[in-house]
Amino acid sequence: MVYRYNEIVQTSEVAPPTPGRPRSEAARRAVLHAVDDMLVEVGYAAMTMKGIAERAGVGRQTVYRWWSTKAQILLEACVDDARSELTTPRRGDAQRNLLDYLVALTEFLTGSPAGLAYRALLGEAQHDPEVRELLCTADVLAEPTQIVLDRVRPVAPAMPEDRLAATQLYGPILAQVLTTGSGLTRSLLKTHANSLLYAWQS
Amino acid sequence: MVYRYNEIVQTSEVAPPTPGRPRSEAARRAVLHAVDDMLVEVGYAAMTMKGIAERAGVGRQTVYRWWSTKAQILLEACVDDARSELTTPRRGDAQRNLLDYLVALTEFLTGSPAGLAYRALLGEAQHDPEVRELLCTADVLAEPTQIVLDRVRPVAPAMPEDRLAATQLYGPILAQVLTTGSGLTRSLLKTHANSLLYAWQS
DNA sequence: CTCATTTCGAGGCACGCTGCATCGTATCTA
DNA sequence: TAGATACGATGCAGCGTGCCTCGAAATGAG
CATH class of the missing domain: 1.10.10.60 (Homeodomain-like)
Structure with missing residues (x-):
C-alpha cells in the first residue's frame, strides 16, 4: 500500500487489531x-x-x-480505572446505594485522573463525531449506573425507563462538573438522591 | 511593546476592550x-x-x-441567540412551564446553531481552563433556567437551593445530548418534569 | 541454532495553522 | 487638511501532524 499526502487513507493498515505483537x-x-x-x-x-x-x-x-488518535489512547488508558472507581459495593438501603454512587461519581469526575480523562474525551466528542462514537461504544458511565439502578428498582416502582433514570441520576452531577469544574457537596448529593427516590417511589 | 516568539506575551495590547472602533x-x-x-x-x-x-x-x-481565541468569537456569536431561544414565555401551570423549558433546551442543544456553539464551547472548556472561566462569566444556561425555577418555586415548597434545582432540571437533558448527541423524546421530557415537580412538592 | 519476518527507536519531510511584524491604503476625527 | 487609527494582505519562525525510511533488535518457524 502506498501512502501519499492529502489522500484519504483507510486506517486498515495502521493499527491492526491483533496481527501479532512480539515485543x-x-x-x-x-x-x-x-x-x-x-x-x-x-x-x-x-x-x-x-x-x-x-x-x-x-x-x-x-x-x-x-x-x-489521542482520544483512542486516552480511552484505553482510563477505561479500566473508570470502571473500578465507579463500581460501588452494595451496602445499606436504596438511598445509601444512590448516595454512595453519587459520591463516587463526583470524586471520579473531579479528583481522579481517569475522570479527568473522561471529561477530556467527552469534551472532544463535542468537536469530533468519531470520538463521540468511540465514547458511546465504551460508555464509561452507563454500566456502573445501570448496576445501581438495578439495585434500586425493586423498591422504586415509579422509576422510569433505564435511559431516563440514568440521566436523572448522573446528569445533574455531570452537568455541574462540566460547567463549573467542581462537584456538588455531599449534602446536596444526599438531597438529590432523596428527591429522586421520593419521585421514583410514588 | 516588543513581541518575540516563545515568550509569554500579555494580551493587553491585542484585543483592547473599547479603545475606539471607527469602522x-x-x-x-x-x-x-x-x-x-x-x-x-x-x-x-x-x-x-x-x-x-x-x-x-x-x-x-x-x-x-x-x-x-476561537472560543471568544464563538461565545460572542451565540450568546444572544442562546438567550432568546432558551427564554420561554410564562404559560399554563408549573408543569407546563417546566416542560416548555425542557423542550426548548433540547431543541437548542440538538438543533440550533447557537446550541451547537454552546456544546463546542463546553467541550473546549474541558480542555482549557480559560474557556471554562469565559463560559462561567456568561453562563448561557443559568439565567434562563433561573427564570423558570422562579416561576415554579411558589408551588414547590420542597425545591432545593437554586444551584441544585437548576442542575436537577437541565442536567439530565444536557448529559443526554453531550453523551449521545441526540435529545430525549418529548414524552420522556414530560416524565422528567413530572418527577421533579412531584419531588419538589414534597 | 539459523534466518526470514516484524517491530523497534530515531530522524526526515511536506503541509497547514499560529501569532506577530510590516506594508500601503481607507476611513474617521480634529 | 493633517494626524491617528483600523483596515486587507502578506511574510515569517515555530511547531504539530502523519507518512516515509533507516539500521538495530527481537521474534518464531524450521
Whole structure:
C-alpha cells in the first residue's frame, strides 16, 4: 500500500487489531502510562502525539501503529480505572446505594485522573463525531449506573425507563462538573438522591 | 511593546476592550457571521482562525485584534441567540412551564446553531481552563433556567437551593445530548418534569 | 541454532495553522 | 487638511501532524 499526502487513507493498515505483537507490550504500556501522566501535568490540549512518544521513550510511528488518535489512547488508558472507581459495593438501603454512587461519581469526575480523562474525551466528542462514537461504544458511565439502578428498582416502582433514570441520576452531577469544574457537596448529593427516590417511589 | 516568539506575551495590547472602533463594526459582524456559518459547515475542530478570516474576507490581524481565541468569537456569536431561544414565555401551570423549558433546551442543544456553539464551547472548556472561566462569566444556561425555577418555586415548597434545582432540571437533558448527541423524546421530557415537580412538592 | 519476518527507536519531510511584524491604503476625527 | 487609527494582505519562525525510511533488535518457524 502506498501512502501519499492529502489522500484519504483507510486506517486498515495502521493499527491492526491483533496481527501479532512480539515485543509490543512494553511500548504499549509505556505509551498508556505517559498519557496518564501527561494529562494531569500538561492537560489535554497541550498533549501531543509527538510529546506522548517522546515522554514514553517510543518512536512516533509506534504510537500511530496502534492508535490513530489521542482520544483512542486516552480511552484505553482510563477505561479500566473508570470502571473500578465507579463500581460501588452494595451496602445499606436504596438511598445509601444512590448516595454512595453519587459520591463516587463526583470524586471520579473531579479528583481522579481517569475522570479527568473522561471529561477530556467527552469534551472532544463535542468537536469530533468519531470520538463521540468511540465514547458511546465504551460508555464509561452507563454500566456502573445501570448496576445501581438495578439495585434500586425493586423498591422504586415509579422509576422510569433505564435511559431516563440514568440521566436523572448522573446528569445533574455531570452537568455541574462540566460547567463549573467542581462537584456538588455531599449534602446536596444526599438531597438529590432523596428527591429522586421520593419521585421514583410514588 | 516588543513581541518575540516563545515568550509569554500579555494580551493587553491585542484585543483592547473599547479603545475606539471607527469602522470596525462591518468587519466585526463579518467575522461573527463567518464563525456562525463555519461551525455548522465544517465543525469546531476544522474551524481555523485563518479560515475564519478568509471566510469573512478580513485580514487575520483584524481577527486577533478583537478576539484572541476561537472560543471568544464563538461565545460572542451565540450568546444572544442562546438567550432568546432558551427564554420561554410564562404559560399554563408549573408543569407546563417546566416542560416548555425542557423542550426548548433540547431543541437548542440538538438543533440550533447557537446550541451547537454552546456544546463546542463546553467541550473546549474541558480542555482549557480559560474557556471554562469565559463560559462561567456568561453562563448561557443559568439565567434562563433561573427564570423558570422562579416561576415554579411558589408551588414547590420542597425545591432545593437554586444551584441544585437548576442542575436537577437541565442536567439530565444536557448529559443526554453531550453523551449521545441526540435529545430525549418529548414524552420522556414530560416524565422528567413530572418527577421533579412531584419531588419538589414534597 | 539459523534466518526470514516484524517491530523497534530515531530522524526526515511536506503541509497547514499560529501569532506577530510590516506594508500601503481607507476611513474617521480634529 | 493633517494626524491617528483600523483596515486587507502578506511574510515569517515555530511547531504539530502523519507518512516515509533507516539500521538495530527481537521474534518464531524450521
